[in-house]
Amino acid sequence: MIGTITASRLNIRAQPSQQGRKLGEYSLGTLIDITGERLGWFEVLYQGQPAFLHADYVDLVEQPSRLIGRVTANLLNVRQQPDSNSAILGTLTAGNRVELLAQLEGWLEVEFNQGNAYVAREYVDLHPREAPQQGVVDANLLHVRSQASRQASSLGQLAAGSRVVIESRLGDWFEIPFGSSRGYVAATYIRTLQEAELLSGPIAENEEEEEDSSLAPAQPADEASRLPPLQRLPISGSSQARKVATTWNRYGGLLSRLSDEKQLDVACAVAVLCVESSGKGFEESNQGRMIIRFENHKLWKFWGRQHADDFHNHFRYKTSQTWKGHQWRATQGEEWHKFHGSQRAEWEVLKFARSIDNEAALKSISMGAPQIMGFHHEQIGYPSAEAMFDAFSNDIEAQIRGFFDFFSRTMVQRLQRQDFSSFAGLYNGSGQKQKYGSWIKQHYDALKQIAPR
Structure with a gap:
């Protein structure tokens, strides 16, 4: 397991106890490899010796x-x-970037040549992925290098005013997508889009692109938003077959159009929705409210850490497997209650948590048919978790469009290759990727068997 330090300074101790001998400190944001867990303490290796956090x-x-x-x-x-x-x-070679898929004991599963491969963990430094920024070339002609070095070979050149996507920074270099791979440009010759606009005003889009888009025939609004498909499927057979047919009959029209935009087999999208929520965005037996799942460990991250005593009075979970052991209680004296598996109970917990901290509570739930966590709101275009919650609560189309907006390039590639376990590692987390991947494949195969050829 990999963990991130969330305290400004966290003591490293020789024993799993507040009285344990202090060996050192980790600072905020440090990434650490966790080797075990003991009664609320994580075990790590520090200077080659077992230690505890x-x-x-x-x-x-x-x-x-x-x-x-x-x-x-x-x-x-x-x-x-x-x-x-x-x-x-x-x-x-040194400095090469690797895309992580999963961590194993002593190894990292990574992308390599459009597939999966493994590298020894000890020879890779890990860093949080930063949100990409847009930049503008501020030089007459700028080389794109194969490595973050002026001595590295040139992959090509960019003219003044060219736009780039800044994926990460490595010292004095920005890493950018270039062609079918990545390259490096000297950071001193790149202005972020915000900096460029402050200096010269908003940067206009390419005129030729604007002209082309204005000539494109507008799609009728009712066609663009139509949910059902033109051809419905019979609902019969296995539970998976019935589920995928029902989901297709509800949303197949919109799913097909959005899948085409991503160059995806629509059966992949149907299968994922079936696994996440049985293809439903709302629960009729719960007053038609949106399907949610409240995650205690996320509330700890967004609120509980600053209010530890209050959190522990009302919420708990298993620290070594954070998706397990979720319980809650409204008052300190009452018994603890499980709530996963009942939408009424999930909403009861959410209502209580919102009374404590509305935004933190909404960041801590997965929402609707795609079960996207509220803390991903910016990734799918919402200014806050509450704005995402309001949109998803009122409109299944917002849920489905958010589903596709959430797909990263790597997720799309995994689905295109029908590598469902690797996709599940990215979408659901690596802890249960084999289980989720198997379920997605079962539903994918079920739809393929009943869909018209």
Whole structure:
């Protein structure tokens, strides 16, 4: 497991106790490898020796795709399996970026040549993935290098005013997408879009692109938003077949159009929705309210850490497997209650949490048919978790469009290859990716069997 330090300074102790001998400190945001867990303490290796950190001040990184890796070895073997005797698929050099899919003991599962491969964990530094920014070239002609070095080979050149997407920073260099791969440009010759607009006003879009888009025939509003498909499927057979047919009959029209935009097989989208929520955005037996799932460990992150005593009076979960052991109670003296599995109970917990901190509570739920967490609101275009909640609560189309907006490029690639387990590791978290991947495949196969050829 990988964790992030959430305290400004967190003591590293020799024993899992507040009285344990202090060995050192980690600062806010430090990424650490967790080797075990003991009664509210995480075990780590510190200077080669076992050490302990208080679990309340460490957030588990449930989705490795939120991290990027940088190779630290001069030459690092990329292997077919997480085994030092496994076949070597290729090599990486110092400074190379790796896209994480999952962490195993001593190994990282990474993207390599459009597939999955493994590298030794000890030779990769991990960093939080930053939100991409747009930039503008501020030089007459700027080289794009293969590495973050002026001595590296040039992949091509960018003219003044060219726009780039800044994915990360490595010292004095920005990493950008370039062609079918990535390259590096000197940061001193790139202005962020905000900086460029402050200097010269808003930057106009390419005139030719504007002209082309104005000539494109407008799609009728009722066609663009129509949910059902033109051809419905019979609802019969196995539970998976019935579920995918029902989901297709509800939303197949919109799902097909949005899947085409992503160059996805629509059966992938149907299968994921079926696994996430049985293809439903709202629960009729719960007054027609949106389907949600309240996550105690997320409330800890967004509110509880600053109000630890109050949090522990009302909420608890298993720190070593944060998706388990969720219970709550309204008052300190009453018994603890489980709530997952009942939408009425989920909404009762949400109502209580919103009375404490509205935005933190809404960040802590997964919402609607795609079950996207509220803290992802910016990624799908909402200014706050409350704005996302309001939109998803009122409109199934907002849920489905948010579903596709949430797909990263890597998620799309995984679905295009029908690599459902790797997709689930990105969408659901690596802890249960095999289980979720298997379920997605079952529903995908079920739709393929009953859909018209």
